[in-house]
Amino acid sequence: MASGTFAESGADLELVGIQKRFPGFTAIEHLDLTIPAGSFFALLGPSGCGKTTTLRLVAGLEDPTEGSILIGGKDVTKLKPFQRQVNTVFQSYALFPHMTVLENVAFGLRRRKIEDPIGKAHEALVLVELDHLATRKPQQLSGGQQQRVALARAIVNRPALLLLDEPLGALDLKLRRQMQLELKSIQEEVGLTFVHVTHDQEEAMTMADTVAVMNKGEIEQLGAPEELYELPRTAFVANFLGQSNLFTGHVSGSTSNSITVDVEGTKITIPTKRAQRHKGEVTVGVRPEKLHLHKNAPKKEAGTNSLGPGRIIDVSFSGVSTQYTIAIPGIDKVTVFQQNTTFGPLAGEGAEVWVSWDVDHGFGLEDEPGATPRFPADADTASIAVQKRRALMSELEES
Amino acid sequence: MTLQEGLAVTDAVTTPRQSPRRGVRLGLGNWLLPLYAILALVFLLIPIAYTFVFSFNNSVKSNIVWRGFTFDKWLNVCDQIDVCVAFGNSLIIGVTATIAATVLGTMIAIALVRYRFRFRSAISLLLFLPMATPEVVLGAGLASEFLGAGVEKGLGTIIIAHTMFCVSFVVVTVKARVSTLDPALEEAGRDLYGSPNQVFWRITFPLLLPGIIAAALLSFALSFDDFIITNFNAGTTSTFPKYIYISAARGIPAEANVIASAVFILAIVLVLISQISSAMKRKKLAANGG
Numbered sequence: 180m181a182s183g184t185f186a187e188s189g190a191d192l193e194l195v196g197i198q199k200r201f202p203g204f205t206a207i208e209h210l211d212l213t214i215p216a217g218s219f220f221a222l223l224g225p226s227g228c229g230k231t232t233t234l235r236l237v238a239g240l241e242d243p244t245e246g247s248i249l250i251g252g253k254d255v256t257k258l259k260p261f262q263r264q265v266n267t268v269f270q271s272y273a274l275f276p277h278m279t280v281l282e283n284v285a286f287g288l289r290r291r292k293i294e295d296p297i298g299k300a301h302e303a304l305v306l307v308e309l310d311h312l313a314t315r316k317p318q319q320l321s322g323g324q325q326q327r328v329a330l331a332r333a334i335v336n337r338p339a340l341l342l343l344d345e346p347l348g349a350l351d352l353k354l355r356r357q358m359q360l361e362l363k364s365i366q367e368e369v370g371l372t373f374v375h376v377t378h379d380q381e382e383a384m385t386m387a388d389t390v391a392v393m394n395k396g397e398i399e400q401l402g403a404p405e406e407l408y409e410l411p412r413t414a415f416v417a418n419f420l421g422q423s424n425l426f427t428g429h430v431s432g433s434t435s436n437s438i439t440v441d442v443e444g445t446k447i448t449i450p451t452k453r454a455q456r457h458k459g460e461v462t463v464g465v466r467p468e469k470l471h472l473h474k475n476a477p478k479k480e481a482g483t484n485s486l487g488p489g490r491i492i493d494v495s496f497s498g499v500s501t502q503y504t505i506a507i508p509g510i511d512k513v514t515v516f517q518q519n520t521t522f523g524p525l526a527g528e529g530a531e532v533w534v535s536w537d538v539d540h541g542f543g544l545e546d547e548p549g550a551t552p553r554f555p556a557d558a559d560t561a562s563i564a565v566q567k568r569r570a571l572m573s574e575l576e577e578s
Numbered sequence: 579m580t581l582q583e584g585l586a587v588t589d590a591v592t593t594p595r596q597s598p599r600r601g602v603r604l605g606l607g608n609w610l611l612p613l614y615a616i617l618a619l620v621f622l623l624i625p626i627a628y629t630f631v632f633s634f635n636n637s638v639k640s641n642i643v644w645r646g647f648t649f650d651k652w653l654n655v656c657d658q659i660d661v662c663v664a665f666g667n668s669l670i671i672g673v674t675a676t677i678a679a680t681v682l683g684t685m686i687a688i689a690l691v692r693y694r695f696r697f698r699s700a701i702s703l704l705l706f707l708p709m710a711t712p713e714v715v716l717g718a719g720l721a722s723e724f725l726g727a728g729v730e731k732g733l734g735t736i737i738i739a740h741t742m743f744c745v746s747f748v749v750v751t752v753k754a755r756v757s758t759l760d761p762a763l764e765e766a767g768r769d770l771y772g773s774p775n776q777v778f779w780r781i782t783f784p785l786l787l788p789g790i791i792a793a794a795l796l797s798f799a800l801s802f803d804d805f806i807i808t809n810f811n812a813g814t815t816s817t818f819p820k821y822i823y824i825s826a827a828r829g830i831p832a833e834a835n836v837i838a839s840a841v842f843i844l845a846i847v848l849v850l851i852s853q854i855s856s857a858m859k860r861k862k863l864a865a866n867g868g
Binding site for chain 1: 760762763765766767768769770771772773776780781784785863
C-alpha cells in the first residue's frame with residue numbers, strides 16, 4: 180500500500196474469470212469485466228443477481244472462489260481490504276456512530292498517516308456542502324446528509340476506485356435526483372473511477388457512461404445507456420431496462436439489409452444489422468414509445484411495420500404521455516406510449532385501433548425463443564419499485 | 579414516564595368519581611397506595627439505614643446497643659485490623675476476577691456471535707450452566723477439584739472460582755451488544771485502511787464498551803458479595819462477606835458498618851454521576867439536533 184500518498188488518478192479495474200460460491204449457492208457464475216480508468220460504470224440488475232457480491236469482491240470484503248481482480252494492472256486478489264486503494268460507500272452508509280462527522284471523514288486519512296487529515300476532511304465536507312455540521316454525530320443528521328458524509332468519507336481518500344453500493348436507495352425522489360447530479364459532478368471534478376451498483380435503471384442510465392446489466396451472476400449486456408436501451412440483445416435487458424413489446428416467430432424471408440419474421444400471419448420486418456440472429460425462430464421487439472396509434476388501417480408502406488386491428492383494453496394517463504394497452508388477436512398485448520401533444524386521449528377503451536412503427540426501430544434478440552426467461556417475473560424494475568414503496572410505507576407506519 | 583403514570587393515575591381516580599358510592603372506595607385507594615409504597619420502601623431501606631446509623635455508634639465490642647454518637651470508627655477504620663484485611667482481600671479478588679472474566683468473556687462473546695465453528699451452540703449452552711447451577715453445588719464441586727489437584731486454598735483459588743462464574747455473566751451481557759453491532763461498520767473500517775488491530779480498537783471496542791463496562795460492574799458486584807462459593811474455596815483467607823458472616827455470631831464491629839456504608843454511598847454516587855452525565859448528554863443532543 181502506498182502509505183501517505185493519494186492515487187494519482189483513477190485506475191482500470193479488471194475482473195478475470197471471477198467465480199464466487201457461497202455454501203449452498205453460486206452468486207457469480209463466471210465474470211469477465213474491464214472497467215477503464217476514469218469512467219462512471221454502473222452494474223444494474225435485480226436483487227440477488229450478484230452485483231453487490233461483485234462489489235464486495237472488488238473491495239476485498241469477500242474472496243473470489245476462482246479468478247483474479249486487477250486494479251491498475253496490479254493483481255490485488257490476495258490483498259486485504261485495507262491494502263487496496265479502493266473505497267466503498269456502503270448501502271447502510273456505515274458511519275461510525277461514536278465519532279463526529281469530521282472524525283468519520285478523517286478516519287481513512289489518519290489510518291494512512293496522511294498529512295493534515297483534519298484540513299483535508301474539512302475540504303471533503305465543503306465539497307458535499309456539510310462542513311457546517313462537522314462537529315455533529317452521524318445520528319443527528321438526516322438520511323441525505325448521512326449519505327453525503329459517507330460519500331465524503333470515501334472520496335477524501337482519493338481512491339483509485341470508488342465503489343457505490345446502492346447509495347441512493349434510502350433517499351426520497353427529490354434528494355435522489357440532487358445526489359445523482361452531485362455524484363456526477365464530483366466524479367467529473369476528481370476524475371476517479373466510479374463503480375456504481377444499483378437496481379434502479381433510471382439511476383444507472385442518467386449517471387453512468389457504461390452500464391452492465393447483470394442477471395443470475397452473469398453480465399447480460401454491456402454498453403452505453405443509449406445503446407442498451409435502443410438495441411437490447413436479450414429479453415431480460417429489453418424488459419429490465421424500460422419496457423418492450425416482444426414478438427416471436429419464424430424468419431420467413433430476408434433481403435440484403437432486412438429480415439422478415441412471421442408472427443401469427445403478420446409480417447414484421449427489422450434491419451439485419453439490428454438483429455442478433457437471422458434464421459429459425461427469433462424474437463423481435465420494439466419500444467412502446469416508437470409505436471404510432473391509428474384509428475384507421477394504415478396504408479401498407481415499405482419501411483413500416485403495422486399490426487391490427489386490435490382493441491384498447493387499458494388507457495392510463497401519466498402526465499407527459501399516455502399508455503395504451505392494446506389486445507391484438509393472435510399477438511397478445513401491445514403497449515404504446517403516446518406523447519400528450521394534444522388534450523385528451525386519442526382513443527378510448529374498447530376502440531378499434533392499428534399500430535405501426537418504423538422498421539428501423541425494431542430489434543432482434545439473441546435469446547433462444549422458448550427457453551424459459553432467465554429472470555423471475557417479479558424482478559423487473561417496476562415491481563421492485565412497488566416492493567420498495569411497500570417496504571417504505573410499512574416502515575413509515577411503524578415509526 | 580413519571581408524568582404519564584401520574585396522568586394515568588389521576589385519570590383513573592377522577593373519571594369514575596361521578597358515581598358517589600365508588601368515590602368512597604377510591605378515596606381509600608387514594609391514600610392506601612402511597613401508604614403501601616412508603617411501607618415497602620421503609621422495609622427495604624431499614625437494614626441499610628440501620629447499618630449506616632450504627633457505623634457512628636461508639637461501640638465497645640459488639641455493635642448491637644447504641645452507646646452514643648462518634649466519628650471515631652469512620653476515621654480509624656483499620657483499628658479493627660481483621661475488617662480491613664478482609665475488605666482488602668475482597669477488593670483484590672473482585673478487581674482481579676473482574677478483569678480476567680471481562681477479558682475472557684468479551685473474547686468469547688465476539689467469537690460466539692461473529693464466527694461459525696464446531697460446538698458453537700454447545701458452548702453457548704454450557705456457558706449458561708454456571709448461572710443456573712446452585713452455588714453450593716458449584717462451590718463444593720470446585721473445592722473437591724482443588725483438593726484432588728492438590729491446590730492450596732487461598733486468594734488464588736477464590737479468584738479462579740469467581741472468574742469462572744463471572745465469565746458467564748460477561749458473555750451474556752457482551753453478546754447482546756455484539757449481536758446489535760452492524761458488521762458493515764467494521765467492514766467500513768477495513769475499507770478505510772484500518773488494519774484488523776486498528777479496526778478492533780477504534781471501532782469494535784468503543785462500540786462494545788458500554789456492554790463491557792456493564793459486564794465488568796456486574797462481575798465486580800457478584801464477586802464482591804459472593805459468600806457461598808468463596809467459603810468453600812477460601813481456606814483460611816478472609817473476605818468481607820466471610821468476615822461478616824463469622825463475626826455475626828459475636829457482634830459485628832462498627833468498622834464493618836463503616837466499610838459497608840462507604841461502599842453503598844460510593845455506589846450511589848457513581849450511579850448518580852452516570853445518570854446526570856447521560857441526561858446532560860441527551861439534552862445537548864436534543865439542543866443540537868433541533
